Amino acid sequence: MSRTGFIHDKLDIKFLILYLMARVASPVDFATLADLTFCDDGVEYFDFAASVAELVETGHLQLEGERYTITEKGRRNGKICESSLAFSVRRKCDRNLARVNGVLRRDAQVRAEILPREDSGVTLRLILDDDKGNIMTLDMLTVSEEQAGQLAENFRAQPEKLYESILQTLLENQEE
Known part of the structure; x- marks a missing residue:
């Protein structure tokens, strides 16, 4: 089945994930990363899930508890490859990131702890x-x-x- 959109294979998905992770305000869970990544019609769930797992395996992303962060290796390699993403995809990502980062910043500033x-x-x-x-x-x-x-x-x-x-x-x- 031919894919629509600008993302065509797992390598493109990995570039997209690294682009997003370099710009999120704080660590994100799998669902939030998925929400951000599905900004292009070419991204399919199973390729996305496999790409995330491979990025963790290769040391580009780090999984801490249930949240993902980008490593220095991921940041460095992502910066080199981000120009291969279509401008329209990056623009859409930036709009989605602005929304998500607003929520992440607010969550970081408003906290509640329950202590026995x-x-x-x-x-x-x-x-x-x-x-x-x-x-x-x-x-x-x-x-x-x-x-x-x-x-x-x-x-x-x-x-x-x-x-x-x-x-x-x-x-x-x-x-x-």
Whole structure:
């Protein structure tokens, strides 16, 4: 079956993967990498999966837990080969990367950690950063991991709202 698109074989897919991995803001999971890579109609799933495995095997990518990062070897070889990708494919990749990188940066700046305590409670640590560093770290005692998980999810959805509420409370005029 003939392929449509600009990507025609596994080597093209590997170049595309290295191009993407050199530009993601942080390590990505397989699904995110797949989403980014299927920007061209010539990419087929099994060739993509095999290409990722081969890039890990050859030391171009590194798998840490469930997340992939590019190695120095991958970055160097990818830079040499990126001009072989069609301009329209690179442009589409760059648009998709902008979207994904926005999400990855936000996830890196808004974090929640659930820490068990010796006294049968759970500490929920809420962390809010910006580009310059930490804005807020808040430790809260919760009664269960389930409650901590729910609070963490709510925090991740609207961290600015909590920060603004705390700031507003602390800045209130006490004479009122």
